[in-house]
Amino acid sequence: MTADRQLDWPRIKQVGIVGLPPRAVIARLNRHQTIIHDLDEPLLVKTGSDAADLLPKVYCAILRTVVSNARQLELDAIFLDTGAGKCDGARVTARLLAAELAIPVVACDNRDARPLGHPICISALPLPEKMRRITTGVKTAEPPSVAPPPCPPRAGFWGVPPRDFSLLELFPAHTHIYGWTRCMENKTPADHELESYCNPAVPTVFFAQSFCPKTALARYLAERHPQALYLDADQQGGGSARAKIQAFFELSGVVS
């Protein structure tokens, strides 16, 4: 693993990031006008297969995507958050990438605690658009200068951004975002209190990516929420996951 002080910064033009590296790191990359690729997102037409020989097939789809991106994109360095905001899977994956790749792999411990707010999470934007803005926001140290107007919630999405964003199209208008995605927008990925917050007044889908340790938290919170659906989905949200979301909101009376 490489320490960031060992980096030859002027030579770094394109980097990959995993999770939320500290704002100071992102700010420095922004100052250098470095191109940032969010390796958590499916950036390549073919994902997953190249990761197969480095990670088991039965593994978090996000981390398999990370490895696939990292091995195919032309990068000068990779910055991964491996602190309390991430999981053991990310920590191990960082070690494997450091061992396998010829570029510097920097493991960061993001302890940022200053909340920058979460206006997108509580806005009236459609859920897929909210998620796109929040996940795109990890590449900049500062929040957007203009916040979208808020709306009262009719439903909730709690959890991490799903590997398959098409699942989000099934949520009704005015769905608020909770969980780790809210921490992402807030730029405080290790804020466990904010991550555990949910709204008992609205029907909420507690989503976790299959094989992610956060499935335990999602299930725990769902069992204590009065109108909850616990849902885990792998790489593609299958027919049963879609049917469950649709039925949940129909039977909760949120949509007809």
Place this chain on the structure above:
Amino acid sequence: MIIGDFGTSYSKLLDLAQTPATPRIVATRELGDFQVDLATGHNARRFGRVQVNELTALARGGEALIAEQDFVLLDCGSRDTKFVRYHAGKLADMGWNAECGASMGFTIELLERYYQLDCRTMPLPQRSFPVTCGVLGLSEIFDAVVNGVSEAEAVARLIRGIARNAWRFAGQPAKIYLSGGLCAHPVFVGSFPCPVAPLGRFVLLEGLQRQRRQPGGEG
């Protein structure tokens, strides 16, 4: 108005204009090229002008047929297994297993035909095979038969394993309401480790009718 529950193997049709409206069962592969007004089931998109989610239809069917406020209703179909759990009259949990619990109903029918077994005369087994899906369960049967277990006993153990698996999937309730073709299968019904209330094959049709009457429902 004609409504239909278009399952993987069988379709259940109901013409609401008839008096009395009596549902009929047709093998799905024998259905021609036609469409009904409102449909649910695995093949709903193929045969229905408007579709209702299977879990929604099951839940609405439970609401229509079960007088209790707290209940678990399990539907075991040819292809998948799904359940809804109600608490205090509201949906509390649900599940749809189209992967690990796959093809169980279809496998039972296939095995009974292959071994020419009559489920009405099959013994209720004391043991079960630890099966997770119909396909994986087949090898258990073949191994048991090779080792001297009768074909009827082997198939019955598979069915018991399927029933126990479905019960666990539904959250191990103290009592279970059952929907689907396996309601008429004595070994399947008798294999649950809890009281079973079979509701028959037309629960989803009941659910469709109830869904029609919901605000914004079809019809």
